[in-house]
Amino acid sequence: xxxxxxxxxxxxxxxxxxxxxxxxxxxxxxxxxxxxxxxxxxxxxxxxxxxxxxxxxxxxxxxxxxxxxxxxxxxxxxxxxxxxxxxxxxxxxxxxxxxxxxxxxxxxxxxxxxxxxxxxxxxxxxxxxxxxxxxxxxxxxxxxxxxxxxxxxxxxxxxxxxxxxxxxxxxxxxxxxxxxxxxxx
Numbered sequence: 001x002x003x004x005x006x007x008x009x010x011x012x013x014x015x016x017x018x019x020x021x022x023x024x025x026x027x028x029x030x031x032x033x034x035x036x037x038x039x040x041x042x043x044x045x046x047x048x049x050x051x052x053x054x055x056x057x058x059x060x061x062x063x064x065x066x067x068x069x070x071x072x073x074x075x076x077x078x079x080x081x082x083x084x085x086x087x088x089x090x091x092x093x094x095x096x097x098x099x100x101x102x103x104x105x106x107x108x109x110x111x112x113x114x115x116x117x118x119x120x121x122x123x124x125x126x127x128x129x130x131x132x133x134x135x136x137x138x139x140x141x142x143x144x145x146x147x148x149x150x151x152x153x154x155x156x157x158x159x160x161x162x163x164x165x166x167x168x169x170x171x172x173x174x175x176x177x178x179x180x181x182x183x184x185x
Contacts, residue, residue, distance in 0.1 A: 008062040020056040036064035048130035078105040090176040100180045108136035155183045
């Protein structure tokens with residue numbers, strides 16, 4: 001039979017939450033605990049940090065609930081956020097010439113749209129966006145392209161013809177070539 005668990009006190013819970021936040025480099029968050037209810041106060045630079053702080057607190061044993069009063073600090077301007085997002089997406093290891101994601105930003109509210117070859121890419125791109133300073137909310141409208149063999153073959157054929165042409169060789173060797181090949185049913 002499982003051994004009985006001795007409940008953690010508020011002070012122990014507080015230390016565990018603070019340690020978890022520190023491990024993730026989430027700074028400037030004050031943790032208060034009363035009767036197992038964790039209250040988070042402070043300011044963080046991104047939506048990811050706010051959500052991650054909440055999740056980390058909820059994962060500590062004996063936490064009854066979490067009151068998240070964390071605010072995101074006013075970040076950089078919308079143009080800078082969009083630029084950072086485009087760079088992050090372009091550097092995403094699974095972003096290929098068969099994917100195309102666009103970004104629009106207004107008042108820290110981000111809209112992601114376009115098409116990718118697999119659903120996990122849309123989720124991971126959204127998670128990348130959450131880490132960008134100044135992002136307050138995200139509307140993820142990234143759709144998944146058809147995975148039918150004929151569509152995949154046509155995508156590959158088009159990209160191959162483009163990048164085999166000597167005119168486009170210099171583009172083809174770039175980490176994220178500017179020409180993408182999208183085919184959807």
